[in-house]
Amino acid sequence: MNKIKGNRLFNSMSAKLIISFFTASLLVLCTLSTVILYQLKHHFYQQDQYTLEQKFKTINTLQLQNDFIAKYGTFFELGETKLWLINNGEIRHQTEDVDLPEFFLDNRSKKSVDWQANDVRYRAFRFPVDKEPNVDVILGININYHHVFLTSFTTVLIWTTLFASIISGIFGWLIVKKGMRPVKHLEEHLQQISTEKLDLRIEPALFPSELQQLVIVSNDMLSRLENEFERLSEYSSDIAHELRTPISNMMTQTQVLLTHPRTVEEYQESLISTSEELSRLTKTITDMLYLAKSEHNLLQTANEDIALSPLIEDLAEYYEMAGEEKGVTINLSGSGFVHGDKEMLKRAIGNLMSNAVRHSDDNEAINIQISEVDSTTRVAVINKGETIPAENLPYIFERFYRVDKARMHRATAGAGLGLAIARSIAKIHHGDILVRSDNGITSFVLSVPKQTNVK
Template structure:
């Protein structure tokens, strides 16, 4: 199930709002409760002090009736405020249920307590004070009580209003969050529509990053970078397919044409043998192209060289040169090894000789007869470089960086009149072998020498990458 960013944002807005209002409501409710308790205490204390002042001045039973009359006057009809006077002398007592009150209120002077009275739904909050004896009056204890129901109703009403307000505010925040999310995500929707409009034939199109917010701008730029790499890879793929089709078309056309001509009339066994021999050469060419393409495909998938052995590089170079002995004699070319002839590297011999053969073949094909070809070995950091230099026509710098691409040729830049038997994958295979050994490739053209080379790592950590 797909999740909506808008829905998630609305839920988060609502959750944050609910938590915020809940905490604020809890705090306000506690503040109100404390204020109501303080208000009750102040009312009780005011009434208590007023009666205490009167009782202190009363010292005879005759005058005590005035205190009783005053307390009767202060007692409302609903009984929400009550008074009790506790004394050992019954003449100086006041209030209903004195026995129950005497057992419930034992707090110190100035301290309130909450007592449950018979027949009352809500408890009473009481405040008491001890009054010393005076004349005929013994010591008494004055207690003032107030019903907590009005305050409880106030707290309940406040809590109900707070909950209603909080829920309403959460709904408002949720709707506002939905609108904000929709407005905030409009650039992302536009970006999505632009991305959906991309097609293989419109890969050159790029997402507009200028009007986007900073966060989406970085995303758009990263996506444009991926589009650039995809366009380049798609172009290379199209070019590769076209080049493969072109390379295979020629030998296949030769095979079809020669076979059709051979079958057009009666021929002798010798003539058919000549045709088959010519067809075999074209088939060998096709097989070579297919094998090279399969090798490059494996390299593209990240295949690395295995079975690496620490080997003297010069030794492998000499073995490769021996393979070209007949060709060198025919062209009167000479190959010499210079540089760090004692250099060693971790190699897979078969792959190394394949890359070395392609470099030597490339140098021989693009050199005049009798040329001197130089193989230079040098150690540089954790890598060993093998370069092959041959005299030839200068190569323009714009071509050098592409010479290791598949099927890339610069015949017009290297027109030496020689025959070119390659199919444009030789240097690409050199690059693949270098990559499989954790190395790189290089090409230069200066001082009348064209130099191509590759490096291999001397450490297993480099080749594993």
């Protein structure tokens, strides 16, 4: 349980922002404190150097006369400044019994040194004497008071930095809490959405500019979901209607048949009618399963080079016989090749031809035109019949959609899945189907790339 809470805290955007704000404040304050402390130490160093330089100028002016020690040695012994007189690396005179570091004595290039002797901290500077190339004067000073001050000041800086970081963290928490209110507001809006309230939209102007694009995307997503739910509801209604009608017909016919004894011929006619309804029902269910599989890439597919002319000639012969009662003829022109699944493409083109035969006027010709444009092969199925209203064209490929809203079950009527299956097959082959209907001429154009690998 504790691990889950820890993960929630770690995944919390507010917690991350607060921690980041606190860390950034701490780093800035630590950097500032370090700079201040460094500058303070450097200031004391420069101050000591300036003080001792001024004293050396006095000594240098005297040019270290022979009686210098006798005249001025007592002055240094009584003062705070310590003096060492160095000649060729050896101490000729010192005002106090304080040992200099050995490395400082031996290295004339080193100009200053800090060291500790007998719990006292010293700082010394080396000054070369004019006209005396082998003689150096080292002046030193007690810097215990510097050390005490810097130690105390460092402690104050540490506590101040820590306290200021905590205050910054608290302010950061308040700022983040206030800044996250629009996100909480958005969450409350989204929680109101359900399958019954998909029409709920959020006003982007109510949110900061950083969240407005997210709100717009959410509204677009809700619009798509609303459309899909409406389609799903209509689809369910369509399925129920398509399955209920043949079953109701069979039930009614059977109940009428059982009201009193019938002749053998009447029973045979009833069975033939029932068989037709069962065939229609089986075809509808088969088409639904095929469409579902094609949309989810569950169909077994094959890739091969296909010559369209022979394939469509066989289909034309079959559907010309199917439209013989209406006196429909089918004319084929052009040629082309595609690379894809032969049976799937045959079914797609067959569905377009079946639709053309069904909706063609009597004694009219259906024209099928094959053409190749650049890297695309097109098959146009054109028939003369009733014009499809422009407002219906965007929905013509939806499942169970019929322009005839009466949805009458006639012998020539289909289930409304043929065009949906045809477009699904076109999509599998990275193509599409477009429809146009003007002045009684309706054309469906299947476009498929010549070289394509079926999904």
